[in-house]
Amino acid sequence: MQYQAIVRKFGPAPEVVGIERTELPALRSDQVRVRLLARSINPSDIITISGAYAGRTTLPFIPGFEAFGVVEACGEEVYGLAPGSRVLPVRSAGGWQEFKDTDPSWCLRVPDALSDFEAATSYVNPMTAWLMLHKKIGLKPGMRIAVNAAASSIGSILIGLANAVGVEPVAIVRSEESVARLRGRLEAVIVDRADGDLAVGLAGRHGLDAVLDCVGGAHAGHLAAALKPGGHFVHYGLLSGQSIQPSFWASHPDIVFSYFHLREWVHSETMDHVQRAYAEVAAQLAAEVIATEVRAVFPLEKIGQALHSALPFRAGGKVLLA
Incomplete structure (x- = not known):
């Protein structure tokens, strides 16, 4: 028997995620069974539970991408993994349960240098940040970049990775409380509390090489205006709940706009390539170049309490199920 968090209808996560006890199925000969020890609650989980991706999500399902x-245990046809191997099963949801049966080729090898909690937060945000900086914008010394929601978990990671190559970002936050949570070396801090704050804060800071945006909404135009011609605008989240308006494209033909979604990247690459990228990220974590704050830990069977604690994500720090 095992505990599983189950979603049987789409909606607000605290209302629709339930906990159930189920029998373990027989392990297939070509799969491994992973005993899950620690799980993150991420915005991507909550968005999926809400039904935003209903077209590619079949009910009922077990959430949890990290x-x-x-x-x-290993099926008799499995080679290359053995009982006791430390892994992150990726390419599918299903992390919010005690055991996950999965394809062994979808298991990222986790180095012993990472603790269980570090490992449980080493994939979604760190991989997204590293890939955007190094694959999307080609981060190098001398570049000038801006990061919004800069006091969030991923904002902190972006700042740490940028600092590692000598880049000091412009950090954009929503409150003085967020300013207090900022870490790392910064070119400037802009507190975007009300209409006009962002435009005023960016005045005189034009010529940015890249903007990393996880907020969306009307402020995208102010960020785009601060980019130099040919600068990169990478959009990877929608914390505001407001899409970037179509007029954005027509009014900014001189910038390079792109989306980044880790799920799409992982599904488009070979697992050897994904493993190499993860090894780069894990090395940054082991060297303490980047880190993720864990502010609360709940047992899986207390999933309701965990979700109430995790939301809203602007509160800072990760909530884990362990």
């Missing part, structure tokens, strides 16, 4: 565990 979970760390240890291989418990």
